[in-house]
Amino acid sequence: MNEELFQKMAQSVLDGDSDAAIALAKQAIEAGIDPLEAITQGYVNGVNQVGQSFASGEAFLPELVMAGEAMKAAVSTLEPEMQKRGVKRTMLGKVVLATVEGDIHEIGKSLVGTMLSASGFQVYDLGVDVPASKIIAKVQEVDADIVGLSALLTTTMVKQREVIIELDKLGLRRKVKVMVGGAPVTRDWVQKIEADGTSEDAIGAVGVAKSLVGAA
């Protein structure tokens, strides 16, 4: 019985159908199904499948993003029920995400945010053109495990290093892992600024983030 519902949940994510995802979440609440189970045994499977299809070239970015959105919609529908039951979703980690100061490129960073949150990370997306001080304040505030820094320009890429240096000064560098991304970022650059990881695309970023928090 629940199996069937879980499968529909996964399918709603695969279809990128937020309305269906929400309707199924409400159905689960009414039926008294554990909201955590709905997430882990239902929706998450959809996210994983889309991720695999994307990695193998069968799915494309719109499918990926819509799946992430459907997942998000489902989780926020289930949220009140989780609070009522006093249960919390075990998150894989907390990620502070931003496009660095002077850079307004958003799409890649948002994609990473969508996929990380769909995959079970708590994501704090600070948006674009974010100064290092603001990023670090957020890292401290939420006790982040990972900070993700996006830059699309070679001229703004240097800000990624600036954030790392600031984290170091405050003695936070050991505690928080740094992921960098964006078109100009190379493996050489990652090594040079002593970041912890990078990825070619949003699906790859999920894998890197998981391994950085020891969840892979």
Add this chain to the structure above:
Amino acid sequence: MTAIQPRLELLTYDLIARILDEAFQLMQKPGIKVQSVEAGDLLVKAGATAEGDVVRIPEKIIRKALDTVPAEFHLYDRDGNPKVHYGGNSVHFDPGSSGVHVLDPETLEHKTSYAPDLVRLVKVAEMLPQYDAQSTAIVCNEVPKAIGDLYRLYIVLLFSKKPIVTGSFSLQTLDIMFDMLAIFSGSRKALSDKPQAVFDVCPSPPLIWSDFGAGNLIDLARARIPAELISMPLAGAAAPVTLLGSVVQHAAESLSGIAIHQLANPGAPIVWGGAPAIFDMRHGTTPMGAIETAMIDAAYAQVGKSLNLPTHAYLGASDAKIVDAQAGLESGVSALVGALAGINMISGAGMLDFLACQSPEKLVVDAEGIAMAQRLLAGIEVRTETLATALFEGINFKGDFLKQRITRELFSKEQYLPSGVIDRESIRGWQASGSLDTFARAKIRTDELLAAYKRPDYAPEQVHELQKMVENLAHKTGMDTLPSLE
């Protein structure tokens, strides 16, 4: 809402009239050399005058023939579904045919072609949706010439269900090839009702119909199996140096062919096709990738369309010797010219070295250029109620269009999604995948297609009947067994 189909027209209305007028003049003076007695008799009976084998054909014979030629017809697949529309501005592509070499993807040698090479080509073309038809793409050199043509057809029939662009090497084998096709149609009558193949027939430039060519026309007309005229003016050598002069010669050769064909059987289907080229004045070669070659094609196709005839041309081929940048640009540019000219069947994909060498890997690359041409032909369509304003709802100056349902629904209609042959990775992604060039990627894709290929699901008795037929014919030419296909 329907999109505008982009069109390339190189000739004014007045110029088309002049081309036809001069073609009619050429058919009177010097006339057409018709080396088939039967074809000559048909023309003379209809009112032409003959002096030896030179026949002067008056305009009224041609006009009458043009009245009875069908403006359109379909080619069917082995299951009887219409797959190719000859007529109007429909555009289809098929691999180039009759290569004598294949490009060895490892050594880059141009090797003599054998039956297993044809099998490989047919399989790859079968897997690529860009090719609406197959062709008898190469000569199988281990097979005696006497059955070389039907043997190619045999292989294509065994491994493909798509319609076939083919041709015969002799008048005797043509009839056998009809029988081979009829196995899958059910009968000769069913075959002519729903033809699965079109047969190329070539006049000899300048202004000659050989005994074989004209005989082919007559036999095809009587069998009511579609014929495809392949006039080959060679501008500057076997035809006038001007592009227009060559177009006039093409018209005279083709119109006289149509007259013979329609006199043999009025109403039989025939295609206004060709394989012209300019003559390279430095090397004495016949460049198929030259832009002027494509211009002659586009121009004669326009003449054919003015006469309401189905059209064909040889484009999408290259004169390069390997699958390199020249191969890509010549094939892509000329395929695009043919597509924009609205030519019904464009043959030539896969071909290198002046149509001498076929390559499955090039077929795979060419499919991407063809897909781009097809996307261009599909044009820009209105797919949403408002063009943009409604799509901006909730966007609030953010690049969030990826999150819109409509993006997911429409992206694969708006965009042609290329195969891995086309590199659109970031530099890092490209490096991580091995820093491969187009040819290397094409080799991988070719292997993937061959691995995914499945043979047609024919009734075993059909395959058996076909094999028996070909085995018997092979015995008569002194072959004990049919060559291996793997």
